[in-house]
Structure formats: C-alpha cells, structure tokens
Amino acid sequence: MDRHQWQLVSHNIGMSSQASDTNRESPSSTGAVMPRCVAHVDMDAFYASVEQQKRPELAGKPLAVGGRHHQAGTRPTRGVITTASYEARRFGVRSAMSVHEALQRCPELVLVPVDFAAYRAMSQRFKQALLALAPVMEDRGIDEVYLELTDHLAGRSAPDMAKALQQAVFEATGLTCSIGIAPNKLLAKIASDMQKPAGISLLDPSNLQQRLWTLPVRKLYGVGPRAEDRLVGLGIATIGQIASFGLLALQEVFGQRYGLWLHESANGIDTRPVVTHSDPVSSSRETTFDRLLHPRQDWTIIAKTLEQLCQRLAQDLQRKDWLAKSVGVKVRFDDLRIVSRDVALRVPSNGFEPLRRAAFEALARAPVERRLRLLGVKASGLVASIEQPVLADQKPLADTTARPKCSLNGSRTRHSSQLDLL
DNA sequence: TCTGGGGTCCTAGGACCC
C-alpha cells in the first residue's frame, strides 16, 4: 500500500522565466505601504460560449462541448463533458462529467465536438485586449490569466480597472469574463469564481474572514479530491476551519511543508509573483481507442497508433523548435490503471525516427497484460533547439514561495535503460 | 459497457560522481 505523505511542493520557475518585480509591498510616495493588486480574469464557460457565438441558434440552449463524436451529425453517448453552458449547468451538467450522466440530467442537451482552433483564436483576442490595459500578464491556460495591477492601475480604482478590463474583453470577443481582485494570486483566483458569470469580486484583508473562511476547502487552489477527503476526515470542511486548526496540528497530519502551505493559504497568504514567461517542460499526444484493444490480437492497430502519435509529437516539437531529452509512453488499461515508461535519448532530438524508436523501446518495457484503453507518447526535458548547446545543463531556479502539491508515492523499482540513438 | 487531452510539479530510490 502506498504511504500517505503530504508535502508542499515549491513553485519552480525556469531559468528563462520572468517574474514581475511586484512581489512585494510597494512603498508609495508618502511612504505608506501599498498592498499588491492582482487580478484573475476567467472567461465564462469559455468553450461553450465560443460555440454559442459561432452558432447563434444555440444561444440560450443547454449546450455542452465534448463527448466522443464518431460521425459528424450523430450525438455521442461516450466521452466526457469539457465545458457546459450556464443553461446546461442549471440541469447539473458539469465539466469532467460523463456524457452518459449529462444526458440523464439533461435529455435535451446539445452536444458539440471541441474546436480548439476556434478557442485558441478567441483566446488570443481576449489576451491581447487585456494586455493593452495591463501589460504584466501570466498565462494560465486557454481561458484565464493573472494580471499584476500594482503600479498598473493608471490612476483608476481597482474596481474601475476591472470594469475596463471586462469591457475591453467584450469589445474584442463578444464574450463575458469574471474578474477577481485581491492582494495576491491565491485570493484573486478564489474571488473570480465568486460571482460568475460577468462578475467582479474583491477580496482583501477586511473581508477575508467573512468571504474566505466560509468557503469549502475545495475552493483552495491546490486542494483536490484527495486532500479534501483527508481534511473532511479530520472534520475540516471550510477554509476557516483549516485556519483555526492550527499550524502545528496541520503539520502533524500533513507534514511540515504541506501543513505550512495549508495554514498560509487558509489565512490568505500567498507571495507568488505574476510570471510573464515560462518555457515548456514537456509535450505530449495521446488518444483513447474507440474500443478496448487486446495487446497481441490488436497489435497492428496499437503499433500504427503509436507511430501516428510520434509523428504528431515530432511535428509539434519541430514547429516550436524544441528538442526532447527523453521520450515516454503512457498506457491506460481497461481497469483505468495507468503505467508509463520513459527512455532517455543519448542526443536530444525532435526527429520522427528517434522518437519512434524510443517510444517502441519504452512500450516494450511496459507490462502490458490487460486490454488497452488509451495510448500516449510524451516528450520531456525539452530544450530549445537553437540555444541547446548553451542551455543544455541549466537548472530550474527554485522559487522561495510556496505552492501546494500533495503526493501519495509508493516505492518502486527502477527499470533503467539508456537507448543509444542517432 | 464507465473518464478526454494537454499540462505542471513533486517524491522516491538507484546510479553515479566527487
């Protein structure tokens, strides 16, 4: 059985990452200390909203993006919901819910396949609009960003700035977003979720107890299902109860570092900077099969799929001029268990052939005794191909600030293999 | 006949070096 160990994971920033210089309390001209001002901007039901804009006849209808669409025009019965429109959420349809369950909750649900090209294009538009008003931005994915507003309010009040940001996003995209304003990223993120859609919420030390401490523990960024279970097991259901549980008691249960992180987060403390640039560390491609595949009888399909995944991965890397230092495969079995195997390349590469050879080598080392549900290939240890000789042995710079991670790691054996490639 | 696809970061243990 796995040992249950809870640790805090520090937030690493790569060598080329640039943190904004506002991780501080900035003294004003009068000498008084000005608190930081950070915004978290979150697009409302982003994918679903883009789809409703693409097809106005779907506006106002319960709609969900996702599912496995085998043929165009037919409604899927498998797969998961990626995003549900607010109309669908009223029926209880949620992200990550199975299509089967979503249809039970809302039989008239309209299901549309994902269209990443459209979401990426819209993502660029809203981010450009925000950058014009607030130049220090941290990209947190396709539909959300942090903005460092300290020293960037241009004479506005924070709420006025938030309104201006919402207006700019709407003018650029026709879509709404919700904004949280707070003295740090942790609180800004929680705040943006408080009045969706199209809301503006402020969290600051004066309303912390009333507005933060009443929330369930799961609202804390970094507390997932596992940590929630453990907390609830201790009779801790709200963020306020974490805060009053006491630092020492938390550390006793969750370990030094994770305990400290929980304690600080529950008290609204977070000193992470807004990071405007970071290099990717891995890139991957994976696919779930339409049916379960037998490792021997369906070997031809498995091998062909792996080759295609390698082809796409190589293209991804080549397009972005990244080289991989190692290549791995991931297999999900019929019982939903996942195993992975990695192979280090002797020479960093983004060529199809080296990737393919490493991937097959890795797959050969994986214990495949059950039917396969999913197959994936991942390139990690990425280095920029142009700067590669210079950057090859640079190490990430550890941040001093805390970020939560929990791990339940069991002991494991090493399957060492160095594959000579090229 | 269940749950996609793309990421981040961390830990642990062995190898290996100094």
Place this chain on the structure above:
DNA sequence: TCTGGGGTCCTAGGACCC
C-alpha cells in the same frame, strides 16, 4: 575493518489544474 554525505540524473507514479 568499518563506513559518509552531498549533488544530480534517470525513471515511475501521483496529485492537481484547465
């Protein structure tokens, strides 16, 4: 004869996020 410690790389797996 007995017996280190620190650091890094590699690998497998887990938690968490969008």
